[in-house]
Amino acid sequence: MSDVTVEQWVKKNPLRNCPDCGVKPGEAHNGSCDVERCSVCKGQYFSCGCEGHDPNETKWTGWWPGELECVERGWFAKCTPGVGWERCKSTDEGAMVDLNRLTDHRLGLSD
Numbered sequence: 035m036s037d038v039t040v041e042q043w044v045k046k047n048p049l050r051n052c053p054d055c056g057v058k059p060g061e062a063h064n065g066s067c068d069v070e071r072c073s074v075c076k077g078q079y080f081s082c083g084c085e086g087h088d089p090n091e092t093k094w095t096g097w098w099p100g101e102l103e104c105v106e107r108g109w110f111a112k113c114t115p116g117v118g119w120e121r122c123k124s125t126d127e128g129a130m131v132d133l134n135r136l137t138d139h140r141l142g143l144s145d
């Protein structure tokens with residue numbers, strides 16, 4: 035169970051421009067952006083180069099791809115000096131959405 039709802043998260047973390055290519059929410063990434071996902075394989079478009087990718091399907095939404103899914107599942111992590119990344123609550127200091135866990139989960143490597 036998540037200790038924060040997507041609505042609360044969205045209120046606390048307003049839409050932002052793409053951290054890599056700087057486009058506004060609702061716009062397609064501008065070509066060689068690290069954040070852009072591939073609409074064909076769902077991987078990082080920058081590194082896969084699939085044919086038939088549709089940039090309009092993978093527009094920047096204002097949040098990291100998968101960010102709101104992590105919020106929904108209550109998947110957060112924080113980096114503690116000397117310890118590394120640990121799972122934690124959304125209310126912990128320095129908590130970030132655990133996008134790596136989501137990736138592992140999609141690959142079947144994690145719960």
Ligand SMILES: [Zn+2]
Pocket residue numbers: 052053054055056057063064067068069070094
């Ligand atoms: Zn971008």
Ligand SMILES: [Zn+2]
Pocket residue numbers: 072073074075076077078079082083084
């Ligand atoms: Zn691809």
